[in-house]
Amino acid sequence: MSAPAETEHAERPRAHAKPRSGISALGVIGELLILAGVLLGLYVVWELFYTDVQGDRAQREIVEELAWADPEVVEGDVATSSTETIPDDLKVTDEDPPAMDYPEFTETFATMMVPRWGDDYVRPISEGDTRRDVLDPLGIGHYPDTALPGETGNFAVSGHRTTYGKPFNRVDELEQGDYLVVQTEDIWAVYHVTDWEIVDPSAIEVIAPTPNDPAAGETGRFITLTTCHPEYSAAERWVVYGELDYWAPTGHGVPAELLEVPQ
Numbered sequence: 001m002s003a004p005a006e007t008e009h010a011e012r013p014r015a016h017a018k019p020r021s022g023i024s025a026l027g028v029i030g031e032l033l034i035l036a037g038v039l040l041g042l043y044v045v046w047e048l049f050y051t052d053v054q055g056d057r058a059q060r061e062i063v064e065e066l067a068w069a070d071p072e073v074v075e076g077d078v079a080t081s082s083t084e085t086i087p088d089d090l091k092v093t094d095e096d097p098p099a100m101d102y103p104e105f106t107e108t109f110a111t112m113m114v115p116r117w118g119d120d121y122v123r124p125i126s127e128g129d130t131r132r133d134v135l136d137p138l139g140i141g142h143y144p145d146t147a148l149p150g151e152t153g154n155f156a157v158s159g160h161r162t163t164y165g166k167p168f169n170r171v172d173e174l175e176q177g178d179y180l181v182v183q184t185e186d187i188w189a190v191y192h193v194t195d196w197e198i199v200d201p202s203a204i205e206v207i208a209p210t211p212n213d214p215a216a217g218e219t220g221r222f223i224t225l226t227t228c229h230p231e232y233s234a235a236e237r238w239v240v241y242g243e244l245d246y247w248a249p250t251g252h253g254v255p256a257e258l259l260e261v262p263q
Helices: 005-011 021-065 131-138
Strands: 108-113 122-127 140-142 153-158 179-183 187-199 221-229 236-249
Touching (some): 021 122, 108 140, 122 131, 179 221
Antiparallel strands (some): 108 122, 108 179, 179 187
16 A cells, blocks of 8 residues: 655655855844954053053153152142242344254153143153154154254244143143243243134245245244144144244253243
8 A cells, every 4th residue: 555645745855955055144244343443442441541541651651760850840749849930041043042952853852841831741852743753652753953052043843632641732722821831951041922823734835944934044043833624633733833942051940931921
């Protein structure tokens, strides 16, 4: 007797179901996108926060290692110390300071103090304006071939406004008359802010010997600070201009301007 038809049908092997490859591929892509988002978030945290902590610490250590840096200034307590101030008869306004050897690339040769930014603001200034070699690891960079502190011409420097210690982060707070104090091994150079503006990154005339007037040559003793604008962008440059009030030899106290609290 032959087997019932339904039994024959039940005994037939079942065809294997095809794997749902489309859904698996989408799942993998989704996981990769999530991973990419996490990595991007970690990079942003590193770029915006960790580099600040790292850069601030590194710049502080550079200043502390300068044998000639005034300890009370470095420690940020000059305003409450008994440090003497530079006597008026040592302040020079119309002569160049003693000649110094032009610094080598990446050499730290000066520090900058800005009372408007707090009595603990002391940052190193190193030769060069490249990001990888100077601005990221060392802080403030000096534009090559511009004047040195106190000299006739334009002492022009650049610094980050965000990341890597952001030495010029508070540039928008500076006002006319605010002091910018620079120290080298041999002199103090005290400048005051005269003006500021926002320019295109191609406006290299701002660091000319006479700012914004390249044809004029050296007509005074200037300082120029440049940084990116707006924050977290390099679309434009924020530029601060200043002029020298005086320079004085080191070893005779600190500039009285460091003791003044801006209002």
